[in-house]
Amino acid sequence: MSPLEEERRRPPTAQQFVLGELRRAITTGRLRPGSPIRQDALAEEFDVSRVPLREALKTLHGEGLVTYQAHRGYFVETLSLDDLREVYRIRELLEEEAVRRAVPRLTAGDLARLERAQDEVERAAAAGEVQEMAAANRVFHLTLFECAGMPRLVRLIRTLWDTTDAYRSMYYGDGGNRERVVSEHRAVLGALRAADADTAVRLLDEHRAHAVAALSAVLDG
Amino acid sequence: MSPLEEERRRPPTAQQFVLGELRRAITTGRLRPGSPIRQDALAEEFDVSRVPLREALKTLHGEGLVTYQAHRGYFVETLSLDDLREVYRIRELLEEEAVRRAVPRLTAGDLARLERAQDEVERAAAAGEVQEMAAANRVFHLTLFECAGMPRLVRLIRTLWDTTDAYRSMYYGDGGNRERVVSEHRAVLGALRAADADTAVRLLDEHRAHAVAALSAVLDG
DNA sequence: AGCCTCCAGATTGGATCCAATATTGAATAT
DNA sequence: ATATTCAATATTGGATCCAATCTGGAGGCT
Numbered sequence: 375m376s377p378l379e380e381e382r383r384r385p386p387t388a389q390q391f392v393l394g395e396l397r398r399a400i401t402t403g404r405l406r407p408g409s410p411i412r413q414d415a416l417a418e419e420f421d422v423s424r425v426p427l428r429e430a431l432k433t434l435h436g437e438g439l440v441t442y443q444a445h446r447g448y449f450v451e452t453l454s455l456d457d458l459r460e461v462y463r464i465r466e467l468l469e470e471e472a473v474r475r476a477v478p479r480l481t482a483g484d485l486a487r488l489e490r491a492q493d494e495v496e497r498a499a500a501a502g503e504v505q506e507m508a509a510a511n512r513v514f515h516l517t518l519f520e521c522a523g524m525p526r527l528v529r530l531i532r533t534l535w536d537t538t539d540a541y542r543s544m545y546y547g548d549g550g551n552r553e554r555v556v557s558e559h560r561a562v563l564g565a566l567r568a569a570d571a572d573t574a575v576r577l578l579d580e581h582r583a584h585a586v587a588a589l590s591a592v593l594d595g
Numbered sequence: 596m597s598p599l600e601e602e603r604r605r606p607p608t609a610q611q612f613v614l615g616e617l618r619r620a621i622t623t624g625r626l627r628p629g630s631p632i633r634q635d636a637l638a639e640e641f642d643v644s645r646v647p648l649r650e651a652l653k654t655l656h657g658e659g660l661v662t663y664q665a666h667r668g669y670f671v672e673t674l675s676l677d678d679l680r681e682v683y684r685i686r687e688l689l690e691e692e693a694v695r696r697a698v699p700r701l702t703a704g705d706l707a708r709l710e711r712a713q714d715e716v717e718r719a720a721a722a723g724e725v726q727e728m729a730a731a732n733r734v735f736h737l738t739l740f741e742c743a744g745m746p747r748l749v750r751l752i753r754t755l756w757d758t759t760d761a762y763r764s765m766y767y768g769d770g771g772n773r774e775r776v777v778s779e780h781r782a783v784l785g786a787l788r789a790a791d792a793d794t795a796v797r798l799l800d801e802h803r804a805h806a807v808a809a810l811s812a813v814l815d816g
Numbered sequence: 817a818g819c820c821t822c823c824a825g826a827t828t829g830g831a832t833c834c835a836a837t838a839t840t841g842a843a844t845a846t
Numbered sequence: 847a848t849a850t851t852c853a854a855t856a857t858t859g860g861a862t863c864c865a866a867t868c869t870g871g872a873g874g875c876t
Contacts, residue, residue, distance in 0.1 A: 387665050387859065413828070423861045425646065432650050436657025438750050444608050445867050447828060460747045467688050526681050529659050530751065608829065634858070644831045666837050668858060
């Protein structure tokens with residue numbers, strides 16, 4: 375990527391830029407779990423001052439990626455296998471609620487948007503574009519959740535997705551997983567068209583369960 | 596140091612002081628929904644600089660009490676009656692999970708801690724100490740949730756409690772409500788001692804429903 | 817040795833100042 | 847009159863400096 379493109383893609387504020395960098399550093403394990411976050415060192419590394427760094431850390435604290443103790447600072451929070459399972463269990467609870475509320479409210483326009491999102495998922499899956507597929511998958515699910523008309527619920531779910539973003543990219547790196555996701559989404563769409571909330575919830579539970587199982591296998595090794 | 600002791604301690608940083616003030620200002624409606632938050636004016640009013648104010652705003656953004664647009668600033672998010680109901684519905688989902696996981700794991704020590712917390716609730720209720728009762732009530736519930744062994748779930752629940760803190764204080768302002776809370780807590784304790792998760796969940800659902808109903812009546816007027 | 821006190825260095829918290837961006841309103845052209 | 851441009855102002859974003867607090871170790875005491 376050229377420096378010009380890099381420059382264009384850079385977020386409009388330093389804190390948002392640092393936020394993305396920190397997420398990557400934490401989820402890839404470059405910042406080790408439990409270790410303290412030295413603001414001076416990181417600020418210098420990212421070539422910003424400590425002010426935007428601290429605001430980014432405050433956001434990460436809200437997401438649970440770091441812990442905070444007054445006058446002692448921020449510490450990288452472990453995202454262990456147990457944590458991953460816990461996040462998915464919480465998602466199961468919240469997303470079931472969202473889907474059950476959304477299904478009876480789905481309009482033709484909503485379904486059309488979901489199908490467009492699914493088209494993009496399938497295109498990216500076929501092309502093997504991991505990042506694009508992760509983004510399209512996110513659009514698909516969140517589009518559905520938005521239809522529940524519960525903005526705070528959706529906010530929480532979105533935050534939970536954010537905390538496990540890097541793991542999902544790992545999942546999509548495998549071609550078999552990509553195919554599975556495509557077919558699972560198609561089944562979900564069928565249930566949604568039929569306004570069958572029970573089936574949609576069950577399919578989405580299985581959808582998540584597969585992801586957890588696959589990621590568990592990877593993280594164990 | 597236990598997290599619950601941390602819960603009661605007043606953190607000695609300006610940002611957390613401002614955080615509490617902002618929460619009150621927003622939930623009491625002094626800062627009107629949708630209106631922009633002028634950092635200079637508020638910082639001067641609270642007698643701090645804009646730095647801790649901005650970090651507090653970042654926390655509130657994570658909780659959904661304010662929205663944020665880069666280079667345009669923060670705006671007060673409405674916490675309407677619908678929002679309040681939504682928060683309580685989400686709490687219902689998450690707290691049921693926490694209780695069901697916690698009940699079979701409760702030790703004699705856990706029950707003793709719950710009883711101590713309840714003693715403090717009753718003392719504060721009898722003395723009419725609203726703030727103290729809100730704090731003790733919080734300790735009671737979070738002590739129970741902590742026993743679930745799901746730290747991320749507890750974090751989410753804690754955040755949901757934070758967003759409606761000011762409303763709970765209103766609730767405890769009424770003597771009848773205080774008495775009701777005391778007796779409801781006693782019933783919950785009985786179910787917990789009997790390791791009866793179904794009953795505990797049902798009682799806590801009713802506990803929340805009463806609070807929502809009472810607050811709805813207040814907020815309508 | 818074990819424990820406390822206290823000092824120096826390290827680190828975070830906060831205040832002030834400057835830069836970057838958005839908004840407003842007046843002047844201009846159509 | 848309406849739309850547009852552009853300068854003036856208001857507001858947010860960020861850098862630097864100073865203050866408050868924590869940490870770790872040297873020294874003294876029982």
